[in-house]
Amino acid sequence: MDSSISHELSKLDPAVPFRATADHLHHTWAKTFFSRPELYVRPQSIAEVQQLVTLARRCRRRLVTVGSGHSPSDLTCTSSWLVNLDDFNRILHVDTETRLVTVEAGIRLYELGPRLEEQGLTLENLGSIDSQSIAGVIATGTHGSSLRHGLLSECIESLGLVLSNGQLVRCSATNNSDLFRAALVSLGALGIVVEVTLRARPAFNIAWRQERYSLSKVLSEWSTGLWTSHEFVRVWWLPYEKGAIVWRADPTDQPLRAPPKNFYGEWFGYHVYHNLLALSSYVPRILPWVEWFIFGLQYGFRPGATVTEAVEPARAGLLMNCLYSQFVNEWALPLEKGPEAIIRLSAWLHGDLQTARIPFSPKGLWVHCPIEVRVSDSSKNSNPRPFLDPTCRDEPTLYLNATLYRPYFRDPPCRQRYYEAFEWLMRDMGAKPHWAKNFTTLDSTELHRLYKDDMDQWLKVRQEVDPEGMFLGEWHCRNLPVVGPSEHDDQLPLAERESQRCKADISGAGDGLEWIGERRWQSQTHSEEDHASELLHDHSAPSPPTTATSEESFDLLAKGEASILIHGA
Numbered sequence: 001m002d003s004s005i006s007h008e009l010s011k012l013d014p015a016v017p018f019r020a021t022a023d024h025l026h027h028t029w030a031k032t033f034f035s036r037p038e039l040y041v042r043p044q045s046i047a048e049v050q051q052l053v054t055l056a057r058r059c060r061r062r063l064v065t066v067g068s069g070h071s072p073s074d075l076t077c078t079s080s081w082l083v084n085l086d087d088f089n090r091i092l093h094v095d096t097e098t099r100l101v102t103v104e105a106g107i108r109l110y111e112l113g114p115r116l117e118e119q120g121l122t123l124e125n126l127g128s129i130d131s132q133s134i135a136g137v138i139a140t141g142t143h144g145s146s147l148r149h150g151l152l153s154e155c156i157e158s159l160g161l162v163l164s165n166g167q168l169v170r171c172s173a174t175n176n177s178d179l180f181r182a183a184l185v186s187l188g189a190l191g192i193v194v195e196v197t198l199r200a201r202p203a204f205n206i207a208w209r210q211e212r213y214s215l216s217k218v219l220s221e222w223s224t225g226l227w228t229s230h231e232f233v234r235v236w237w238l239p240y241e242k243g244a245i246v247w248r249a250d251p252t253d254q255p256l257r258a259p260p261k262n263f264y265g266e267w268f269g270y271h272v273y274h275n276l277l278a279l280s281s282y283v284p285r286i287l288p289w290v291e292w293f294i295f296g297l298q299y300g301f302r303p304g305a306t307v308t309e310a311v312e313p314a315r316a317g318l319l320m321n322c323l324y325s326q327f328v329n330e331w332a333l334p335l336e337k338g339p340e341a342i343i344r345l346s347a348w349l350h351g352d353l354q355t356a357r358i359p360f361s362p363k364g365l366w367v368h369c370p371i372e373v374r375v376s377d378s379s380k381n382s383n384p385r386p387f388l389d390p391t392c393r394d395e396p397t398l399y400l401n402a403t404l405y406r407p408y409f410r411d412p413p414c415r416q417r418y419y420e421a422f423e424w425l426m427r428d429m430g431a432k433p434h435w436a437k438n439f440t441t442l443d444s445t446e447l448h449r450l451y452k453d454d455m456d457q458w459l460k461v462r463q464e465v466d467p468e469g470m471f472l473g474e475w476h477c478r479n480l481p482v483v484g485p486s487e488h489d490d491q492l493p494l495a496e497r498e499s500q501r502c503k504a505d506i507s508g509a510g511d512g513l514e515w516i517g518e519r520r521w522q523s524q525t526h527s528e529e530d531h532a533s534e535l536l537h538d539h540s541a542p543s544p545p546t547t548a549t550s551e552e553s554f555d556l557l558a559k560g561e562a563s564i565l566i567h568g569a
């Protein structure tokens with residue numbers, strides 16, 4: 001460890017462990033990005049998180065918190081310090097009457113699910129997987145597919161965050177409500193979420209049914225029951241087949257019934273599909289045939305031919321097999337605009353530019369399926385909305401997700417043009433991108449135009465709780481107007497800028513990129529004077545962990561007047 005870090009650490013409480021290692025190689029689940037943080041820290045208590053934040057501030061380092069790394073963008077990449085709360089994952093309190101559950105923020109959904117079930121409870125909604133940490137799910141606005149639910153974070157009652165001055169602050173709809181609305185989609189840029197209180201639902205099983213539809217049937221039923229006939233509905237669109245797989249589920253009292261085996265869920269089918277996708281990178285024109293062949297074997301070759309059904313606990317039945325590494329490019333738009341968006345994208349993929357009205361050539365371009373078609377509805381939610389909620393405020397939301405697999409971690413050749421065209425269409429339809437995913441053609445000005453005042457409010461809260469940019473990186477600077485156009489980076493001295501991205505020279509990385517950050521701290525000599533003034537301002541209260549729960553203490557914090565705990569300072 002850098003001697004200046006050891007020196008600063010020696011001034012802190014030796015009884016509070018600093019569980020840091022060097023040489024950690026970070027990568028996203030999809031291996032789209034790699035980075036080598038200077039330190040990888042796995043705290044096990046709030047005191048450890050507070051000490052870590054204090055140390056980072058004194059050493060002038062950026063902090064990035066990573067959950068399970070399932071966000072496929074460079075959002076979690078850093079050359080500075082990477083914090084992971086996998087060892088901070090206990091259930092702290094369960095009230096079976098109110099169904100309020102408090103957990104440490106590193107808990108993964110697959111750990112939480114069975115623990116809630118022991119208490120007769122479950123989460124009310126899930127996305128496609130349960131690998132994420134609860135804090136990660138909240139931070140990027142993860143959603144499932146149901147018009148009876150909004151974002152998964154709708155069930156969050158309150159959050160506890162450690163801010164850049166080391167203070168633990170709690171927030172909810174009624175307490176520090178602006179901080180709460182900002183933290184509900186925080187993008188990791190406010191502080192480290194350490195505690196989450198959520199409202200669970202009585203455990204339930206779902207009966208699900210999956211069948212093949214023609215695309216025309218999907219479109220004709222769009223407004224007449226497709227999305228409303230069941231509590232949970234999702235559609236996978238097969239663009240070349242002009243077909244779709246429609247999956248629907250409702251709570252049930254029926255006895256459990258395991259799903260039947262399926263083609264690519266087994267070893268043979270999994271590898272056949274993977275290798276056909278790999279082959280298609282060299283011979284892209286086989287993709288329509290791959291779609292016909294694989295989805296025929298998986299779901300039947302004709303609409304209605306094969307119906308698959310099962311009864312499973314919701315915590316398992318709502319999930320799906322996401323197969324291989326992938327790029328995901330997902331946007332939220334009004335549900336009523338869905339048929340137009342699908343008809344135009346379908347026309348483009350089939351070369352009908354007049355209907356498509358998308359100014360890119362589809363010539364020689366072949367893409368993967370499925371395009372995921374999902375829904376969400378936050379408009380009836382009585383909880384405060386996150387400032388950065390991409391779903392529609394007053395009407396149901398459609399999510400369109402253009403999935404592109406990366407067989408053996410290799411990028412498919414269609415990616416750039418397909419995503420340019422897809423994103424152009426989404427922008428033309430007034431859609432907003434899912435924060436976690438691989439959108440590329442928007443910048444901070446355009447994202448600001450989409451969120452307007454809501455983004456301004458988010459930026460205001462962010463700036464108040466992290467004035468030096470300890471939790472900001474290149475991803476945030478690229479996508480959010482965290483500094484005004486005329487202002488200089490010096491206003492956020494801890495924010496980490498990217499210095500380079502290159503093909504990762506790492507075994508098994510495929511086309512994954514290595515993200516390298518500027519080591520700004522090497523040029524920021526922290527003078528004795530700075531240090532003395534920092535100590536004066538921040539480090540005044542060597543007492544038990546500070547908890548601020550009132551509006552008042554948040555205001556004090558915003559003015560930089562609140563005192564914080566430094567263990568052993």
Ligand SMILES: Cc1cc2nc3c(=O)[nH]c(=O)nc-3n(C[C@H](O)[C@H](O)[C@H](O)COP(=O)(O)OP(=O)(O)OC[C@H]3O[C@@H](n4cnc5c(N)ncnc54)[C@H](O)[C@@H]3O)c2cc1C
Nearest residue numbers: 067068069070071127128133135136139142143187188193
């Ligand atoms: C196979 C797959 C399936 C997916 N399915 C869906 C889906 O169905 N619906 C959907 O909406 N999304 C889906 N996603 C996206 C995924 O839900 C989000 O990317 C989610 O944020 C990942 O959680 P994580 O724990 O991996 O967080 P990470 O990706 O590690 O981090 C995400 C953000 O959360 C921040 N963060 C994490 N922990 C903390 C903390 N303790 N305090 C403060 N900030 C924190 C990070 O700094 C970062 O900004 C899927 C992704 C994959 C790869």
Ligand SMILES: O=C1O[C@H](CO)C(O)=C1O
Nearest residue numbers: 128322326328372401403
């Ligand atoms: O990001 C996502 O990946 C899967 C698709 O494979 C899914 O549903 C997401 O959302």
